[in-house]
Amino acid sequence: MPDLGKYAAEILTAYGASAILLGGIVWASVARAARLRRRLDELEGRGRG
C-alpha cells in the first residue's frame, strides 16, 4: 500500500465508486447476456425436438 497522505479517503472513494459503477455495468451486461442466451437455447432446443 503506497502512502496516500491526507487524501487517502478521497482516492479510495474514487477508486471504490468507479469499481462499483464499472463492475455494475459489466455484471448487468453479462447477467442479461447469460439469461437471454439460456432462454433462447431453451426455446430453440424445444422447437427442434
Next chain:
Amino acid sequence: MRDVFLRDLRLAVRAGGGFGLALAFFLIVTVLVPLAVGPRADLLAAIAPGILWVGALLSSLLSLDRIFALDLEDGSLDLLATSPLPLEGLVAAKAAAHWVTTGLPLTLAAPLFGLLLGLPGEGQPWLVATLALGTPALSMIGAFGAALTVGLRRGGLLLSLLVLPLYMPTLIFGAEAVRRGAEGLSVATPVLMLAGITAGVVALIPFAAAAAIRVNLR
C-alpha cells in the same frame, strides 16, 4: 398551411382558454418563487431573469403533448399526412399555433411579471426581446419532442425528459441576455446567439419532426 394554423388556434381557444392557461401557470410560478426564497428584493431582482425564463420554459412545456396527440386519436393526423401539404409544413404550422397560444402571450405579459419580481428597468426591454426571439424555438423544439412521443400512451413525462435538455442553449442565452441587460452590460453576443439558435431551429427542426411523425404513422 394557414388553415391548419387557424384550425389549431380555434381548437385551442375552444378547449378552454388556450391563451390563459400558460399565462396563469407563468403567474403561479412567479408567485411561488418569492414565497419559497423569501421577500428580499435584492435577491429576487438578481434571480428574476432566471426565474422568468424557467417559468417560460415550463409553461411552454405544459401544452406540448397536445400538439399532435389529439389529432392522432381522432385520425385527423393521418388525413393531414396524406394531404398535399408536406408534413414539414404541417409541423411548422402547428408549432406556430402553439407559439401564438403560449409564447406570444408570455412575451407580451412578461414585463408585468418582471415588475412583480423587481427586475431592474434596464432589463425589461431585453426580457421582452429575448422571449420574443427565444419562445418560437421552444415551441418548435417542443413540436419535435411531441412528434417523437406521439404514439406513446404515457408520453407526458418522457416528453419533458426529452425536450428540457434541448431547451438548454436557448435558456442559457436568453437568461444571460436579460441578466446582462439588467446589469447594464452589453447584450449583443447572447442576443445574436439566441437569434441564431431560433433561426436554425425553425429552419431545420421541422424536417426532424416530420421524419418522426412519418415513423409513428407507419
Next chain:
Amino acid sequence: MSLWEYANPAKFMATSRRPMQALGAAAAVALAVGLVWGFFFTPDDYRQGATVKIIYLHVPSALMAINGWLMMLVASLIWLIRRHHVSALAARAAAPVGMTMTLVALVTGAVWGSPMWGTWWAWDPRLTSFLILFLFYLGYIALWEAIEDPDTAADLTSVLCLVGSVFAVLSRYAVLFWNQGLHQGASLSLDAEENVADVFYFPLLVCIAGFVMLFVALVLLRTRTEVRARRLHVLTMRRRMSA
C-alpha cells in the same frame, strides 16, 4: 467481401464472439496493469499530492463518455441510411455503457474536486456539460425503453440522437459562454494533456487503452444480447401465433 457483410445478424454473431472475448480479456489486463501501475508506482504530484492518482479513472472515463455518444451517432446514421439492424442495436447497447462512463467521470471528478477546489460540485463549464451529457443519455435510453415496436424505436431514437448531438454541442458552447459571463477568467479545469509529466502519462495511456477496450467489449456483448433478445421476441411471437 465488404464491411457491410457484418451487418447481417447471423454473420455478426458468428464473427464477433472471439474478438469480444479477446478484447474483454485484454481490457482486464490493461486496466489491471494501468491502474496498479498508476496506484502503486507513480509519485505524488507536487501540487495535487496523491489525488493525482484519480486521473487514471477520470480522464479515460470522460473520454469514453464522449466517444460513446459519438459511436451512437455514427451507428444511428448507419441505421437511418442503410437500415442495418445490428447498427441500431449497437447504438442501443452503447447507451448504458456511455452513461456509466459519464457517471464515473462525474463521481471521480467530484471526489477529486472536494480537496482540490474545496467543493464537491462547481458550475464549471466542463462539469456542467457532463451533467447535460448525462441527461441526454438518460432521455435516449428512456425513449428506447418506452417504444414497443423495435423498428419504430430504432428510427425515433436515431432521430433523437442526431438532433441531440447538435444540441449537445450547442449546449457545450453555450455553457462555456455562460460561465465566462459569471466568473471572468477563473478556470477550474484540469487540462490533462497540457501538464502531465511522463511518469503519469504512460500509465494513463495504458488505462485509456483499457477503457477503450472495455467499452468495445461491453458494447459487443450487449449488442449480441440485443440480437438474441430480438430473436427471442420473434420466436415467442411465432409460437403464440401457431399455438
